[in-house]
Amino acid sequence: MKTAARSTCPHVFCNFYRVIFSIVLRVLLSPEVHEYFPQLTSMDQFISDFLVGKNFQQLATNFVPHYTTLVSKVGGIISPENLDRLQAALKEAKLKDVADIIEELLMAAENAPLDVAVIGESGTGKSSFISALQGLSYEEEGSVSVGIVETTMKKTPYQHPKYPNVTLWDLPGTGTPNFRPHEYLEMVEFAIYDFFIIISSSWFSLNDALLAKNIKEIGKKFYFVRTKVDNDLYNEEKSKPTSFKRERVLQRIRDNCLANLSHIGVPEPCIFLVSNFDLDDFDFPILEETLLKELPVHKCYTFVLLLPNLSDAFIKMKRAFLKEKIWLDALKSSALSFIPFMACFNGFDLPQQEKCLNLYQSHFGLDEKSVKVITEKLSMSLEEIKSFTKSLxxxxxxxxDSIADKTMKCAECYCLVHGGLPSTLFQFFKIYFLHLKFINTVADDAKILLHKTLESLSLGR
Ligand SMILES: Nc1nc2c(ncn2[C@@H]2O[C@H](COP(=O)(O)OP(=O)(O)O)[C@@H](O)[C@H]2O)c(=O)[nH]1
Ligand SMILES: [Mg+2]
Incomplete structure (x- = not known):
């Protein structure tokens, strides 16, 4: 939520409106009506208590246990050290510090650059892997050229179409007989990458192992990705139709890769089997989860947003990160509201809200362009899609109604203590609950569409 000048303050709130407002509140909050009001989550209650100006010492004590319930299993936007900083500022009611720390953390999370190096011989599926990470099909404009034999030794950057601070680097292969990993890493400017993905569609070579060792020595992470496992399965099934067992074939590929890499000197190699044509199958989801766990906290937000909606678990993770961001934004505005002459609350502006919804739709692959692709995949019209989704x-x-209800509930808490509610605060609650509604609905729809797509794929198989 962007900040804008606070136009009204509690002290100058017009008496007439205060009386009218109290009457409306009393009617709306009568026990009969109250029963139907949706419950606030503990995080909503936290914001509400904060704005009322409740005991900050108590809020500081509650802060960390509350925060841990808000984030997904891979963690959230705030590192343990920064959680301590925030808690300390809250405890001493240093509200400007609270707002500044949150601002700093959100800026770092939203602007964190992410540079991923993809290395492998020509033909192993590097370009296809990069396209898959970008969420682009081969035919789409701006996608990486697949099936082109490399003739240069240059690295090529591909900026993510939705997230400009993410760059996927297609690095030249390592196939020369006199390969010198140290010189190679210097040449590709190793320091700029967050991690390296070493790709092979058959055996990992000695050069790959040498490279991995050198990457480790310079303190960076690497992951081995074995592509085209769909081909292996297809070939095996064709050649041994009676004894074919999918899991056994995959285990054999995994064991072979492990044995081969250990043999050429990589201790405990991390290997992920993938098909660039079928990312939700095989190890791609585990690869993404592993990367997330190992990335620095401030880079996780960027990485989570770029992940395609491959599973319920990923949609859940994206939802958790985005909800956390809304909550932190709200907490920042709440902290600023105690500081005289500080701009803190936005007015309720419908076009602005629609833009926000569009942004969330884009994060979950429900923007206009993506929905068009889905309608084609499902052979449905847009109207049909709209009949079982809500976020469009x-x-x-x-x-x-639930937004108005929750807003009233928070207004009640505020009015009980202060006797009235500035209109800017009322709008603040409305925007806060509306954004949470946007995220929950878009994420639910993303799940529904994911399942429909998977169903139609399995029927077509
Ligand atoms: N079956 C299958 N084919 C793949 C996979 N990844 C890439 N390919 C195909 O392998 C060929 C080379 O892929 P490309 O991405 O251009 O490899 P690069 O030279 O390493 O960039 C293309 O025909 C791709 O369609 C995969 O996971 N499975
Ligand atoms: Mg290529």
Missing amino acids: NFWLLVQD
Whole structure:
């Protein structure tokens, strides 16, 4: 939520409106009506208590246990050290510090550059892997050229189409007989990459192992990705139709790669089997989860957003990160609201809200362009898709009763203590709950569409 000047303050809130507002509140909050009100989550309650100006010492004590329930299993935007900083500032009611720390963390998370190096011989599936990470099909404009034999020794950057701070680097192969890993890493400017992915579609070579050792020595992470396992399965099934067992074939590939890499000197290599044509199958989801666990905290937000919606678990993870961001933004605005003359709350502006919804749709692959691709995949019209989803209708979301109900509930808490509520604060709660509604609905729809797509794929197989 962007900040804008706070136009009204509690002290100058017009008496007339205060009386009217209290009457409306009393009616709305009568026990009969109250029963139907949706419950606030503990995080919503935290924001509400914060704005009321409750005991900050107590809020500081509650902060970390509350925060851990908010984030996904791979963690959140805030590292343990920064959690301590925030908690300390809260405890001493240093609200400007609270706002500054949150601002710093959000800026770092949103602007963190991510540079991924992809290395492998020509033909192993590097370009296909990069396209897959970009979420682009081969035919799409801006996608990487697949099936082109490399003739240069240059590295090629591919900027992610949705997230400009993410660059996927196609690095030249390591296939020369007198390969010198040290010189190679110097040539490709190893320091700029967050991690290296070494790709092979058959055996990993001695050069790959030498490279891995050198990458480790310079303190960077590497992962081995064995592509085209769909081909191996297909060939094996064709050649041994009666004894074919999918898991056994995959285990054999994994064991072979492990034995081969250990033999050429890579201790405990991390190997992921993938098919660039079928990312939700095989080890691609585990690869992404592993990368997330090992990335520095401030880079996780960027990485999570770029992940395609391959499974319920990934959609859940994206939802958790985005909800955390909304919550931190709200906490920052709340902290600033205590500081005189500080701009803190946005007005409720419908076009602005629609833009926000569009952004969340884009994060979950439900933007106009992606929905068009889905309609083609499912052989459905846009109207049919809209009949079982909710997030494609902005007005339906804005007019949702639960947002007004939750806003009233927070307003009640504030009014009980202060006797009235500035209109800017009312709008703040409305925007906060609306954004949470956007995320939950878009994520639910992403799940529904994922399942429909998987169903239609399995029927077509
Ligand atoms: N079956 C299968 N084919 C793949 C896979 N990845 C790439 N390919 C095909 O392998 C060929 C070479 O792929 P490309 O991405 O251009 O490899 P690069 O030279 O390493 O960039 C192309 O025909 C791709 O369609 C995969 O996982 N499975
Ligand atoms: Mg290529």
